Amino acid sequence: MSRGKRISLAMFAVALLFAISALQRPIDKLRPQFTAESIFRPETVSPGKTGETSPLFDMSLQFFGAAAMGMREAVASMLWVRTDELFHTGNYEAILPLVRLVTWLDPHQIDVYSTGAWHLDYNFTDKDQRSDRRYIPPAIALMEEGINNNREIYDLYFDLAWTHYLQKVKDPRAAALWMEKAVAKRGMDPNTGRTIPRPAFVDRMLAHTYEKAGMFDKAEKQWLKCLAGSETAAKENPKDATPWLDVDICKRNLGLMLLRLAWRYGDMGAYERGIKVLDSLGSPDPNQKRALEAAKKSFAEFKARGTAPHDTQPPVDAKFQVTWKKVAPKVLVLEGKLALVPAEDYKGLASEPYTLWYEQNQQQPEISRRKWQDGCRLRILLADYNYDYRNLQRLNRFDWDVDKNQTIMMDDVMARRGEFKIKIDMSQDPSMYPFTKDRYRLVVWFNPQEAPEFIQDRIGWKGEGLTDKNCLDTKTIPGCRMIRKEFILRKSDII
Amino acid sequence: MVIWTIAKTTVGEAMRKKVLNVCLIVAVAMIVLALSFTQLGFQRDMTIIKSLGLFVILLAGFIISLLLSVSLIPNEVDRRTIYTILSKPVTRYEFVVGKFLGGLITLFINIALMGVVFIIMITVKAHFSTATIGIPASQAGAGAAEAVSGSIAPQAFDPSLILGVIMIYFQFVLLSAVVMFFSVFLAPTVNFFASAAVYVVGSAASVWQTMASGSSQAALWVKALYRVIHTVVPNFEYFNIQNILIHPQQEVRSMGLYVTESIIYAVLFTVVLMTIAVLLFEKKEV
Numbered sequence: 177m178s179r180g181k182r183i184s185l186a187m188f189a190v191a192l193l194f195a196i197s198a199l200q201r202p203i204d205k206l207r208p209q210f211t212a213e214s215i216f217r218p219e220t221v222s223p224g225k226t227g228e229t230s231p232l233f234d235m236s237l238q239f240f241g242a243a244a245m246g247m248r249e250a251v252a253s254m255l256w257v258r259t260d261e262l263f264h265t266g267n268y269e270a271i272l273p274l275v276r277l278v279t280w281l282d283p284h285q286i287d288v289y290s291t292g293a294w295h296l297d298y299n300f301t302d303k304d305q306r307s308d309r310r311y312i313p314p315a316i317a318l319m320e321e322g323i324n325n326n327r328e329i330y331d332l333y334f335d336l337a338w339t340h341y342l343q344k345v346k347d348p349r350a351a352a353l354w355m356e357k358a359v360a361k362r363g364m365d366p367n368t369g370r371t372i373p374r375p376a377f378v379d380r381m382l383a384h385t386y387e388k389a390g391m392f393d394k395a396e397k398q399w400l401k402c403l404a405g406s407e408t409a410a411k412e413n414p415k416d417a418t419p420w421l422d423v424d425i426c427k428r429n430l431g432l433m434l435l436r437l438a439w440r441y442g443d444m445g446a447y448e449r450g451i452k453v454l455d456s457l458g459s460p461d462p463n464q465k466r467a468l469e470a471a472k473k474s475f476a477e478f479k480a481r482g483t484a485p486h487d488t489q490p491p492v493d494a495k496f497q498v499t500w501k502k503v504a505p506k507v508l509v510l511e512g513k514l515a516l517v518p519a520e521d522y523k524g525l526a527s528e529p530y531t532l533w534y535e536q537n538q539q540q541p542e543i544s545r546r547k548w549q550d551g552c553r554l555r556i557l558l559a560d561y562n563y564d565y566r567n568l569q570r571l572n573r574f575d576w577d578v579d580k581n582q583t584i585m586m587d588d589v590m591a592r593r594g595e596f597k598i599k600i601d602m603s604q605d606p607s608m609y610p611f612t613k614d615r616y617r618l619v620v621w622f623n624p625q626e627a628p629e630f631i632q633d634r635i636g637w638k639g640e641g642l643t644d645k646n647c648l649d650t651k652t653i654p655g656c657r658m659i660r661k662e663f664i665l666r667k668s669d670i671i
Numbered sequence: 672m673v674i675w676t677i678a679k680t681t682v683g684e685a686m687r688k689k690v691l692n693v694c695l696i697v698a699v700a701m702i703v704l705a706l707s708f709t710q711l712g713f714q715r716d717m718t719i720i721k722s723l724g725l726f727v728i729l730l731a732g733f734i735i736s737l738l739l740s741v742s743l744i745p746n747e748v749d750r751r752t753i754y755t756i757l758s759k760p761v762t763r764y765e766f767v768v769g770k771f772l773g774g775l776i777t778l779f780i781n782i783a784l785m786g787v788v789f790i791i792m793i794t795v796k797a798h799f800s801t802a803t804i805g806i807p808a809s810q811a812g813a814g815a816a817e818a819v820s821g822s823i824a825p826q827a828f829d830p831s832l833i834l835g836v837i838m839i840y841f842q843f844v845l846l847s848a849v850v851m852f853f854s855v856f857l858a859p860t861v862n863f864f865a866s867a868a869v870y871v872v873g874s875a876a877s878v879w880q881t882m883a884s885g886s887s888q889a890a891l892w893v894k895a896l897y898r899v900i901h902t903v904v905p906n907f908e909y910f911n912i913q914n915i916l917i918h919p920q921q922e923v924r925s926m927g928l929y930v931t932e933s934i935i936y937a938v939l940f941t942v943v944l945m946t947i948a949v950l951l952f953e954k955k956e957v
Contacts, residue, residue, distance in 0.1 A: 177762070177763070177764065177953045182950055182953060185946050185949065185950055186946075186947075186950060188946060189942075189943045189946040189947055189950075192939055192942055192943045192946070193902075193943055195939060196902070196936060196939050196940055196943065197902045199932060199935060199936050199939065200901065200902065200906070200936070202928075202932055203909055203929065203932045203933060203936060206925060206928065206929040206932070247726055247729075248913070248914065249718075249721075249722035249725070249726070249913050249914055249917050250722045250723055250725075250726035252722070253718060253719040253722045253723060254719075254723075256711075256715070256719070257711075257719065260711060282722075282914065282917075282918075284914060284917070284918030285715075285718060285918070286918075287711075287712075287714065287715050287718075290806075290810075291810070294810045298810075326918075334805075334806075334819075335806055338806060338811075338819055339806060339810055339811075339812075343812050343815075363804070365823075365825055365826045366713055366714040366717065366802040366804065366823070366825045367713075367717055367793075367797040367802070367825035367826055367827070367829055368825070368826045368828075368829040368830075368831065369829075369831075369917075369918060370826065372823075375804055375805060375821045375823075376821075377805060377818060377819055377820070377821060378805075380818075381818065381819060384818075
């Protein structure tokens, strides 16, 4: 090769190097979505998570190296398999660091957030299987981090709403906020990851949650939206049975909610709409047919009389009483009475021709006839005085290192035949119940929003048909009438 | 024509190398065996199988390209066959380019084979599976599983996996060029470690970037050093799109453009390295 050719080639190579450098800029502009920077320092979608520092620098070098060399997903996958093994062997403590590592290495494995947060909420328990509520804020922080990293699919929004706010914290309003975000997102094909329509149950669960939270107008609108969506899907795929089933589910739930609005609060417009919706179901089930005919007949009678039903009036007096005593250090016994709901209270309810509970109960022989419609669950909280279970602590960043000096015990007890009694033994789990503070709050309450439908048939969704001379509480949950009794305990009262 | 003849001969020689064949067989076996993983449910299983499958292709590709390219020229020198070749009407650049082209074809055959097996296995598994979506029954709460979960038949063929295999191939085209570049002036053993080191540094580009730009306290010279590394060392991380393929819910602003630009980057960098290699080989005493 001649000297001239060599020089030309060298100049060509240098020119190409400049071209490469120029090409790197547009690639880098697209690239940040893949970089450690963007993965470890996401923008925020929820309040309270701004300005966090990157946990990138907290990573151990081994994982950091693996992550950098294209093995990130493989290492994360292997660690996740190991996590599953630890879960099945009951080594729960060891799971949390692995969850942290896996989510750092692969922030798009949504199952890790979902299962990790569920694990935090439910699996750290005392010997009586009461879960350690100190882990709820870390669980929610982990879910929020997962949402930050996986914003375009519904999964984690829905999971946070359902598993954490609705099931664990029992806060349907907070759950509704997250479910509203979920219904704005699409689903994902589990193999190819392509976006697909969100499953119908997500939208339906928002309607249920609105109903649970007492937001009936929103619930009705949401049910109608679900119904319209399912009907469109059914028309587009007439051979697919699933959308037709979805149509039935929507009609049944919407119709029943409207009838209940009428029975409980006297909304005759809802009564008419409810009958119309259920009538369009055309159910071949004889029980459904009978119930619908009974509702139609009842509606016609009310209309003819010019009156409206009002099953929640007059209110039921809960006659709530509760006492507590220490039977041993860190062992309390709580007992009391809750007069919810006497069977006689169901006599003549507008919902009765539909449910037939009272009539069928009366047909029983005297000895097996029920005097009470049991189903009210009381919640019990014994915690540090300053702990507010309604306003959970917010963590700016997922950290499972909970405050070991904090005591939170939460349990529940079912009132049967108007009475309840429970023994709470906290003596076996000193790490969960350290009792390091001087003052504690013991709260016992009944929230009608958590009650089953047959109880709500008498007292309403939000306790409109509930009263109590001493323990009626209308402040803790605005718009909701609940039964609540609070005691202030000193450390010496417990230990 | 001469380049093509040398390339064909190189492919024939390379395909007879037992060590490369063993690598290929082990990799294919690992991909097939990964399918036996069925313990965590469809979506999690697929995440694991895909990540492991792509990793196996990546690892095998790395080993094959390194072992193959490191010996392409030194072997000819050691066996003294290079004298016979260069005594024919074959120029030095034709020899280097022909050898390199032969290496790339061999690499293509190996990665394509692994890729085809991988994609077929994934497609077969997805075709015969039903995926549960929503909240698992164990986490849904008593009696609620039906309300918050469902099942769907997943789409079986995932064309984006082809993209993953193509990107892995171009990643190792670039690595092969690095190895060829070193092989004109370094001994094979030194070349092996030098090329592996370049691969490690180039694969951690985003780490250096984060180190340099992530901390406001980073010294100016650290940032300058990063810029130099970023330009001079081939950025292998551009080709690492496994995460996007395994979790395609992540939207990329323009995946097509990104892949095209990355491939052009690989080609240009390969041309630069090979040009320098040719220039150095011209002056090399053999």
